[in-house]
Amino acid sequence: MSMNGSTPGSSSNGLSKRTVIALVQDRPGVLARVAGLFRRRGFNIASLVVGKAERPGFSRMTFEVEGDPSIVSHVARQLDKLIDVVEVTDVTDLDIVWREMALMKVSASAETRGEIMQLVEIFRAKIVDIGAEAVGIEATGDPDKIDSMISLLRPFGVREVMRTGRVAMPRAALEVGGIDGFNVKSPESTLWVAKSTDTGSV
């Protein structure tokens, strides 16, 4: 089972799916401000994950949006103008690590339980809850892996699925002193990438 089965920029409807990471200050309304800029351009936010960053008082958001890459790039620049947004990066074309977690409740009788547990093992997922007629499963991986797992579980009866959406992070440099993802402009991409030294927001 490949952990990198899909390319991050692909999408089934022909629109490009972009992954954008924003480092933001934890202030009231920051999510509404960020979401408002996507809304203005009619973008659907396919997934959004927010969580505390390494510094107290700051959070990181990972967005997946579908849209024309040049417009996503412009929205990223407008995002960076928001006072509460410290740094924005379209990481789609960077070398990134990305993961998604899913919790699933699947019908399981005494007869099917064994088969389900086998699948869980193959996908390196975990049983996190067990009841008389169902089991709770936790899976982590790239979205394709989770998609495949759900389809294989479907015949047993998938009762509930809760997915986190994608979290992403540029890979660490391979050499000591090398440059980590956030400071590079991806060469083949015309997309704009924030540099931490940018005097980039007004």
Added chain:
Amino acid sequence: MSNEGNELSGAQIVCESLVREGVDVVFGLPGGAILPLYGVLNQYPELRHILVRHEQGGSHAADGYARSTGKVGVVFATSGPGATNLITGLATAMMDSAPVVAITGQVGRAAIGRDAFQETDITGATLPVTKHNYLVMRAQDIARTIREAFHIANTGRPGPVLIDIPKDVFAELATFNWPEGVELPGYRPPGDGAIEDVKAAAELIEKAERPVILAGHGVLISKAWDELKELVEKAEIPVVTSLLGISALESKHRLNAGMPGMHGHAYASLALEEADLIISAGARFDDRITGDTKRFAQKSKKIHIDVDPAEIDKNVKADVAVIGDLKAVLTQLIPEVSENTHTDWVRRVEHLKSEHPSMTIRETDELLGQHVVKTISDITGGRGHMVTGVGQHQMWAAQFWQSTEPNNWQTSGGLGTMGYEVPAAMGVQVGHPDQTVWSIAGDGGFQMTMSELATIKENNLPVKFAILNNNMLGMITQWQDMMYDKDFYANAYTGNPDFVKLAEAFGIKGLRCTSQDDLEATIREAMEHDGPVVVDFVIRADENVYPMIPAGESIEQLIEEPA
């Protein structure tokens, strides 16, 4: 200062903070939620409060004051309708990058979210039309918030900031400490341009044979008119100005080639079209200038200098982009560019001016809007201030106002806000009490905000209003005439008030002028009067603005004269 470290009410902290920001005038209109703030204004005589008649007027007045002085304009309004009435003014300021701070009262903290009387989620409502906004939930946060708001409003690309303060927070006590600075990790306004970008720009300028500078509002915001002039004279580069860039270089400067675009001077649009290099200095390639961007100025490379990185490549792709404060970037650029002449090119632009004289007024005995603006421009010598609304009168004003002083032209460009002309002129006059302020108004826009005549009278602000009265929504009439098969609808004002009597009802001098013969005498009479004047210039009704490049088209569709 004296009150530092003392326990004060939130309302007092607001005033202490405004005084420390150097505010000397506030436009506002009280209401229930902001009354606690008004309750302490008496203690702060440094803060002159001008009581407006409508909050929209307050926001435009703060905007006009801000644009013409470079200082932050301040407006107060109450919660609910008071706050929502500010929105048009905030959006106007946002589009044209004017530094405005709005302070609104909000219902008490315990009532927020319960649809209390006069409650509106104004921070939510103004998200897209402010540079930033705040809801302050503790009196101890007020000083820091105001410090941040003023910093954000008037640095980088300026814009409006709204601060919403619940009624009980004005009453809450807190120790007043004025913060030494602001800590905004997500906000780093650019200063100098990157030197490699400046050098790349200089290299393109050196190689260009037909360069044109497109000077925008950024020149005036960053007070870079001296640097602009030095650069254009050193390298002999013709300049065209955007609508908001008018007055960046004196109109009669030999290298000023006018305003391009939809109703701009034809020679300016043609100069952009024929150029081999366009240097945008604090302009944003607005659609009124470019028309169809795919067909805009194909023969030229573009240098885009802007303080806002999100402007680069937004409408027109830049070959070289320099991000920075315009004054700083031009200062860096001037020594990198050698003294040069573009004799043939300048001659070509001169030729375009004589071949496409968009400044001639056709022969007629009737009074035209163009006559009015031209005569005001001649009599004032392009000095003092000119403010306009939006529509035909604005375009004639842009074409015929021959500015001789930097930043003496204020108009609603990006948002195109009719009604801007009355309150904004009031704000400009407050900022420049000893200078002549002319407001060119349309009869349509004037009626949107004319309630501020009462404020003008009350404060004896000697604004001179020139209503170009065609009893029409003139630009609507023109579009229906030219683009909607003369299918006229909702374009005529058949029940306009008598503007002379109206002025008199406000206690303001009213004059009427209906012919070219009386034009000069009327304008002089208005200027000699020591106080506000409203002049009703009754102009020919069906006069279209030319030249015209229809919306979304290119220079090939230029219409220079009536068919």
